[in-house]
Amino acid sequence: MEWELLGIILTGLAALSLLVFQIPYSIPHPLGARQGRENRFDVLRGFAMVGIVLIHIHSYFQFFHPADQIVIRTTLFFSNLSRFSVPLFILTSAIFLRKKDGYWISKLKNLVLPYTLASGFGYLVKYNHYNALEFIQFYFLGKVFAPFYFVPLLIQFYLLFYLFDKLLSNKLFSKSLLLISFLLNLSSNLGFFDSILPKEYHAISILNYIFFFILGIYIGLSNEEKANQNREKSLIFGTFAILFFFFLILFSFGYFVDFKNHHLIYPIFIFFGIWELLPKFNRKISDWISFIGNNSLFIFLLHPFIIHMMHSVDPYTFGGPVIGYIVTLVLNVGIPIIIAFTIQKGKSLYRLHHSDER
Incomplete structure (x- = not known):
């Protein structure tokens, strides 16, 4: 609650600063002027995927070395930073969600089927006593591995959009829906x-993330605007970045607080902050992070297997805490990326072979 309240206060101050200095801020648009899809969203997903891994690495280190306070508080800092x-x-x-032909086919093929295979195999690997009813419960609640809750959560949002797309995609109601969703999420x-x-539903409740979903739709509907770059805006962002960073250190090292995934203000601040910084990134680095974002499903589904197996090995055996x-980190991101690259390369060779035969 303290972090949530602090975020709301800081956001209010930032909004007031923008208003006083009369600095307009354009909402990031999902389409580039002449480049089609804006790849910066893939870079953002890449950062998010690495962040999810960092959250679980903290649990891994805490499992083996709970008494090593300096190390655990440092891993907690990176975990909180990634929330x-x-x-x-x-x-x-x-942002790119649209109701069109094949809406559910693509979701079933690209999300539900891989999740089902990973959940089935993961249940066999992780648990010693098998029970069909338990597996069904774990499957629908995303409990086979801790991060798997994201899939049932996302499917609910896809269903919500499918049922109410005309309302959610109506620009006339977009700002009202944003306000309502913010209040629901805060509540x-x-x-x-x-x-x-129900208690079992808490982890996959869409109310925990409803504002982010509505904001994504709002951004997807927004008109393309030229980004406004000026010194005052950079100064305001820089000031509040320092404040957020200071309080991240305070809560992580001082109060030893483990943040939740669904605080409201911090993710929005990070989203707009990274968006402003991305044009200044090295192109090669951006391409690598974008590749991680494009293959995030592989990392998301395979990384839990890797971190689960690593729980039989003390992380310090790799050469100490650092x-x-x-x-x-490299193993949990790199192994799924190698698998993704191998599969994609195989698909390309397969398509090339069959095109030559024709």
């Missing part, structure tokens, strides 16, 4: 719905 990840995935998933974060909703942290 924008799931909201950012929800937001970017909504959920404060626990107002905990006694109403090297161990880096190796853990």
Whole structure:
């Protein structure tokens, strides 16, 4: 609650600063002027995917070395720093969402089928006693591995859009829906719905992330505007970045608070902050992070297997806490990326072979 309230206060101050200095801010648009899809959203997803891995690495280090306070508080800092990840995935998933022919076919093929295979295999790997009813429960609640809850959550949003696309895509109601969704999300974060909703549903409740989904749709509907670059806006962003960074250190190292995934303000601040910084990124680095974003499903579904198997190995055996942290990150991102690259290369060769035969 303290972090949520702090974020709302800082956002209010930032909005007031923009108003006083009369600095307009253009909403990022999903389409480039002449380049088609804006690839910066893929870069954002890449950052989010790496962030999800960092969150789980903290749990991994805490499992082996709970008494090593300096290391654990440092991994907690990187975990808290990454708490924008799931909201950012929800937001970017909504931006390009359109109801068209094959809507559910693509979702079943590209999301549900891989999730089903990963859940089935993961259940066999992780648990010793098998129970069909337990697996069904774990499958629909995304509990086979901790991060799998994201898939049932995302499917609910896809269903919500499919049923109410005309309302959600109507520009006439977009700002009203944003306000309503913000209030619903805030109420959920404060626990107002905990006694109403079933306890098992809390982790996959769409009310925890409804604002990010509606904001994504809003951005997807926005008109393309030329970004306004000026010194005052950069100064305001820089000031509030320093403030957020300071409080991240305070909460992580001082109060030892483990943030939730669905705080409202911090993910939105990170989203707009990274958006402003992306044009200044090295092109090669941006391409690599974009590749991670494009293949995030592979990392999302395979990384839990890797981190689960690594729980039989002390991370310090890789060369101490620092090297161990880096190796853990590289393995959990790199192995799924190699698998993704191999599969994509195989598909390309297969298509090339069949085109030659014709």
